[in-house]
Amino acid sequence: MGLIILLVVGGILGWLASIVMRTDAQQGIFLNIVVGIVGALLGGFLLAPLIGGGSITDGISAGTLIVSFLGALILLAIVNLVRRGSVR
Secondary structure, three states: OHHHHHHHHHHHHHHHHHHHOOOHHHOOHHHHHHHHHHHHHHHHHHHHHHHOOOOHHHOOOHHHHHHHHHHHHHHHHHHHHHHHOOOO
16 A cells, blocks of 8 residues: 555656646656656655655655655756756
């Protein structure tokens, strides 16, 4: 059951991050899920120790969702920087 929740939450967070970063038209549902999950893990490992939140693998709470969303935003910013040479 935890894997299904991770996929659903990761997909939603990846979709929201792609809307914020204006890359939604270039990505499909599969890439949104991948961005959400990888961003959640990235946020959990990098941001959680800095701002005191937890990882999405620890459970779902407001803090873990914010950390995961910020991780997805950072991941999309890095991908845009490599792909286009600018963050947006």
